Amino acid sequence: MKTSLTWLNEYLNNTINLEPAAVADLAEQVERTSVEINESTTIAKGQDGLIVAQVMQVQPHPDSDHMVIAQVNVGTSDLVQVVTGAPNIAEGQLVILATVGAHIIKHDTGELVTLEKVTLRGQDSYGMLVALQEIGFDNKIAPKNFEDGIHIFSEQDHVKPGDDALVVLGMNEPVLDTDLTPNRADMLSMIGTAYEFGAMLKQKVTVPDFDLVEYESLASEQVTVTLDDDSLAPKYALRVINNVTVTDSPLWLQKRLWNAGMRPINNIVDITNYMMLMYGQPIHAFDLDKLTHHELHIRRAKKDEQLVTLDEQTRQLRSGEDIVIATVDEPLMLAGVMGGKSSEVDRQTKHIVLESAVFNPSLVRATARRHNLHSEASSRFERGVNWDNTLTALDHAAQLSDELAGGQVARGQVVASNIQRSTKTIALSTQRVNQILGTALTLSDITAILDQLSFDYQTHDDYAEVILPARRPDMGITADLIEEIARLYGYDNLPVTLPYGPTTPGQLTQQQRQIRASRRIMESLGLNQAISYVLTTPEKAQQFAENTTAKLLTLDYPMSSDRTTARQNLLAGLLEDVAYNVNHFVRDIALYEQGRVFIANEKNELPTEMEHIAGILTGNYANSTWQALKTDRPVDFYDIKGIVSDYLNQIGVNHVTYVATDRHVNMHPGQTADIYAGEVYLGFVGQIHPLITKAQKLSSVFGFELNLFAVMSNSELDVHYHKVSRFPQMSRDAALLVDADIKHATIESLIAQVSGDKLVNIKLFDVYKGDKLPSGKKSLAYTLTYQDNDGTLLEAEVNADFEKVTTALINELHVEIR
Amino acid sequence: MSLVEDLTALKATAIERINTVGVDIESLRVSLLGRKGELTNLLKGMKNVPAQERKTVGEIGNDVRQTITNLLAEKKAAEEVAKLNQQLASETIDVTLPGSSHAVGQPHVLQQIIDEIEQHFLGLGFKIIDDTVDSPEVETDEYNFERENLPKDHPARDMQDTFYITPEILMRTQTSPVQSRSLEKHDFSKGPLKMIAPGKVYRRDTDDATHSHQFHQVEGMVVGENITMADLKGTLLSIMQALFGEKHQIRMRPSYFPFTEPSVEVDVSWNEVxxxxxxxxxxxxxxxxxxxTHPNVLRMDGIDPEKYSAFAFGLGPDRFAMLKYGVDDIRQFYLNDIRFLSQFNRKGN
Structure with missing residues (x-):
């Protein structure tokens, strides 16, 4: 809320120092003690050289149709000549002159410029007559009267030539724009803010005083009101003021409003806004003569009702939800949110009805949201107004209608409901305060702060019984009071300690260690960690999913069509990352991601979340600027498979098998393998289907995706040490000519099966397919290494073992040994 | 000429010949010392030397043989050194050409920040809760909001626009629900609960330079007897100094969150203090x-707020990374541009 310190000073006995440096210190103090400050500013923003001038003479400009030459009196003996294009200028007017040498904010750039004497079509102009919008007033706060011309003071403004316009217009009042958290309803009012600043400055608050004069005629004879249900409006009262004169407000009131960021409209509307700013209590004014019936009814909206609000929008009311004030045949306003056009106060209005109420906060909030109509009034009702001020503000508004609009206040309030809020007390013990804050405050330290806050209390042995004031609806429990003590004591003054007590070990769980190790292994294998978006399209959510019939987790109300569904695979996200990189001229890509996938369950049941890990490779395996022939080669299936198998080996998954598969529709049917640990499916590895990569203009892309839960539950955590044999090794090479469709895995497992216990390693060292071989054949070459832990092997033993291998290969796989 | 004179002369000429540039050392050795060599020939004359002189002449002969042998060996060694030097010279390369690089993958910059936070809190004896059971990314309205003291019509719900799946299920907007899930299971006979919960959170936001519908949070909480706000201040000071440097300070300012009372915003000094x-x-x-932690929150989790007190905090790794490295667009974190990711490759800093 824009809080004028000049205004605030009225309630704080002028103890706020308004010097700029002091204001800066105060703003800092407010931030540390109370709420954030959006801005500390003035309307003037450094402008000067603006004075009140009286137009003495207006003459046509000899060489211009739209400009005139004015002679103005600035309170000195000499008149000042100004050339102006203002269409509304006339002799006798009191206007604002920006003098030569004045500093004015340039509208388009926002910077201060110095005004100089100018010659306009041959005529000298010593300054400029200005509109408020030209001297720093926002369009939203400048009165509409002079929208198309210069500002003209009225007689009742009591200004005279030579007056400093900055002072007259209140443009130098320092304003702190507070950024209120939702709990600080109290600071949506100047009185509430005064209590807050008073607490900081150790100043008592003087609340405004007024004398209401009532006429004989009874308000209740002019208007009546009924309320369906007290929960809609626990407090609701009206006053009637007759014979008002609706005109501009006096300048002092206009200044208050525009410094609070509100536009002056007319005296009656301004009074309601003034009361809202002062007490935080929204007040509404109806034009009594515009009401078709004078029996008002507070109720929930009915079916198919509509209302044109003050902003001239037609609102379809929500039956049974919105609260309306209505006559027997039409709704007049959205209660607590905005008035209706049909009963608006205008310059012809004679008799008015003022309303002050407490409306149900949740219903107001729902209405404001539903109609996207967050008004000054609704924001106050939502957060909670001070129940003790509702009727006071109504009376004060009536008194001002008398004072400023010459109205006659009819006798009595017309009350529909007036429920008293019960006072609540809280026992605040020094022990509890110190237990929560870690301080060593005494009871008198605490009561001193309660005094600053102007909270009433009674002291007992070691606690204070605090009466919660109605102006602080955010106070409800002990912790709320402890917060008040803490912030006024000063967070800067709190000790700095670490929790003490029984020692707790800080350690990772087994699963956490394995997930973290998984990431480290991937990085050591050359993959960069990616973090992609979890929300994606339904297609991508399932693109490489384990089970393409699993239920999707879909947002009820997504923000964009790209982000509607929770992913069921990570690879699709990595593929997007690859496309992004390739589009940005990065060709060699190695990424992995570790994260969750989501399978929906029954409605209103949480989905199943699973940890996955996936990787992707494309481009060249290594890259060199000058040794391209030696190192550069496109990555292939065996590179990505090598990463997977190295990873599985290091994370402790043994007995891994890779089974050729064409079941993944988005993978290359001839270059993809399902991965198993024994019988358990872990995931797959292979080439992304060329149709997909071609469509995105990518070269071959290879990827894998593993279910980390499956990996972790099939990993052997213990390391089994084998003594390193000190006896020599012997090896035998075998080049095998085999049918092209016989798989390496088949040969390897047969060798392992028959080779005997001295075989320590089988190494495939060459694969050849080509012209030099009979068609339908390939050549595989292996080195078998033998070693014994207990002694030196004999040639004969090795030969015999090797013989068993070759025999088995010949007999079972019809291999030809070359 | 006597044999002695012949030997002396042979020695002299041999030295001269050995030192001749370009001589073939091996053939010279054969012609001087070989079985049919010059020295062997001369020494055949020993049989004519009188017996009493033989010893002296023999010694002279041996001296000549030794001298020639040594000289030949020296010369040969020198030649080998020269040859080696020549070979090495021919193998000289330009050591300023770039080395062959070996790919080393990097943890994501957000992961690095989270890792730093985790390391710090592990050292302070905290548990890390980040598993799918106790820290689900899809949450119930109850845990995400109601247990956090945010009933359905609470005004503060406007602060968090939420991706709902159904009226009861949503993408979590904060990591705070992990507090409740951990508290329910904690056995206070084993000491206070000290935990952090890193993870992804989601808000119904339009992505731009400063907003992301997906980002990260690290929730932290300590629950025990006599846990104070001073402890919160000390804990936050320690993590901020760990992240931003020991000379940075923090300040706490009043704020409002439905799930804490008192609530504070914490600022860190941008400059060293x-x-x-x-x-x-x-x-x-x-x-x-x-x-x-708000007493209602503790009560809803079955903790007696009279007996136990608690503090909680929420750290934002995305924001920390932006501040620490001057990243000006949060979307950079989720594009996975190799040129971006690979910059954060410093280890051990």
Whole structure:
């Protein structure tokens, strides 16, 4: 809320120092003690050289149709000549002159410029007559009267030539724009803010005083009101003021409003806004003569009702939800949110009805949201107004209608409901305060702060019984009071300690260690960690999913069509990352991601979340600027498979098998393998289907995706040490000519099966397919290494073992040994 | 000429011949010392030397043989060194050409920040809760909001626009629900609960330079007897100094969160703070929200707020990374541009 310190000073006995440096210190103090400050500013923003001038003479400009030459009196003996294009200028007017040498904010750039004497079509102009919008007033706060011309003071403004316009217009009042958290309803009012600043400055608050004069005629004879249900409006009262004169407000009131960021409209509307700013209590004014019936009814909206609000929008009311004030045949306003056009106060209005109420906060909030109509009034009702001020503000508004609009206040309030809020007390013990804050405050330290806050209390042995004031609806429990003590004591003054007590070990769980190790292994294998978006399209959510019939987790109300569904695979996200990189001229890509996938369950049941890990490779395996022939080669299936198998080996998954598969529709049917640990499916590895990569203009892309839960539950955590044999090794090479469709895995497992216990390693060292071989054949070459832990092997033993291998290969796989 | 004179002459000529440039050492050795060589020939004359002189002449002969042998060996060694030097010279390469690089993958920059936070809190004896059971990314309205003291019509719900799946299920908007899930399971006979919960959170936001519908949070909480706000201050000071440097300070300002009371915003000094510095010269940056856990929250989790007190805080790794490295667009974190990711490759810093 824009809080004028000049205004605030009225309630704080002028103890706020308004010097700029002091204001800066105060703003800092407010931030540390109370709420954030959006801005500390003035309307003037450094402008000067603006004075009140009286137009003495207006003459046509000899060489211009739209400009005139004015002679103005600035309170000195000499008149000042100004050339102006203002269409509304006339002799006798009191206007604002920006003098030569004045500093004015340039509208388009926002910077201060110095005004100089100018010659306009041959005529000298010593300054400029200005509109408020030209001297720093926002369009939203400048009165509409002079929208198309210069500002003209009225007689009742009591200004005279030579007056400093900055002072007259209140443009130098320092304003702190507070950024209120939702709990600080109290600071949506100047009185509430005064209590807050008073607490900081150790100043008592003087609340405004007024004398209401009532006429004989009874308000209740002019208007009546009924309320369906007290929960809609626990407090609701009206006053009637007759014979008002609706005109501009006096300048002092206009200044208050525009410094609070509100536009002056007319005296009656301004009074309601003034009361809202002062007490935080929204007040509404109806034009009594515009009401078709004078029996008002507070109720929930009915079916198919509509209302044109003050902003001239037609609102379809929500039956049974919105609260309306209505006559027997039409709704007049959205209660607590905005008035209706049909009963608006205008310059012809004679008799008015003022309303002050407490409306149900949740219903107001729902209405404001539903109609996207967050008004000054609704924001106050939502957060909670001070129940003790509702009727006071109504009376004060009536008194001002008398004072400023010459109205006659009819006798009595017309009350529909007036429920008293019960006072609540809280026992605040020094022990509890110190237990929560870690301080060593005494009871008198605490009561001193309660005094600053102007909270009433009674002291007992070691606690204070605090009466919660109605102006602080955010106070409800002990912790709320402890917060008040803490912030006024000063967070800067709190000790700095670490929790003490029984020692707790800080350690990772087994699963956490394995997930973290998984990431480290991937990085050591050359993959960069990616973090992609979890929300994606339904297609991508399932693109490489384990089970393409699993239920999707879909947002009820997504923000964009790209982000509607929770992913069921990570690879699709990595593929997007690859496309992004390739589009940005990065060709060699190695990424992995570790994260969750989501399978929906029954409605209103949480989905199943699973940890996955996936990787992707494309481009060249290594890259060199000058040794391209030696190192550069496109990555292939065996590179990505090598990463997977190295990873599985290091994370402790043994007995891994890779089974050729064409079941993944988005993978290359001839270059993809399902991965198993024994019988358990872990995931797959292979080439992304060329149709997909071609469509995105990518070269071959290879990827894998593993279910980390499956990996972790099939990993052997213990390391089994084998003594390193000190006896020599012997090896035998075998080049095998085999049918092209016989798989390496088949040969390897047969060798392992028959080779005997001295075989320590089988190494495939060459694969050849080509012209030099009979068609339908390939050549595989292996080195078998033998070693014994207990002694030196004999040639004969090795030969015999090797013989068993070759025999088995010949007999079972019809291999030809070359 | 006597044999002695012949030997002496042979020695002299042999030295001269050995030192001749370009001589073939091996053939010279054969012609001088070989079985049919010159020395062997001369020494055949020993049989004519009188017996009493033989010893002397023999010694001279041996001296000549030894001298020639040594010289030949020296010469041969010198030649080998020269040859080696020549070979090495021919193998000279340009050592300023770039080395062959070996790919080393990097943890994502957000992961690095989370890792740092985890390391710090492990050292302080905290548990890390980040598994799918106790820290689900899809949450119930109950745990995400109601247990956090945010009933259905609470005004503060406007602060968090939420991706709902159904009226009861949503993408979590904060990591706070992990508090409740951990508290329910904690056995206080084994000491206070000290935990952090890193993870992804989601908000119904339009992505731009400063907003992301997906980002990360690290929730932290300590629950025990006599846990104070001073402890919160000390804990936050320690993590901020770990992340931003030991000379940085923090300040706490009042704020409002439904799940903490008192609630504070915490700022960290952007510049290093020295004792002689004036307060107005410190630039503060808002980095996190924290507070003493609201008694309603403790009560809903079955904890007696009279017996136990608690503090909680929420750290934002995305914001920390932006501040720490001057990243000006949060979307950079989720594009996975190799040129971006690979910059954060410093280890051990």
């Amino acid at each position: 020295t004792p002689d510095m004036k307060p107005e010269d410190i630039e503060w940056i808002e980095v996190l929200g924290a507070g003493m």
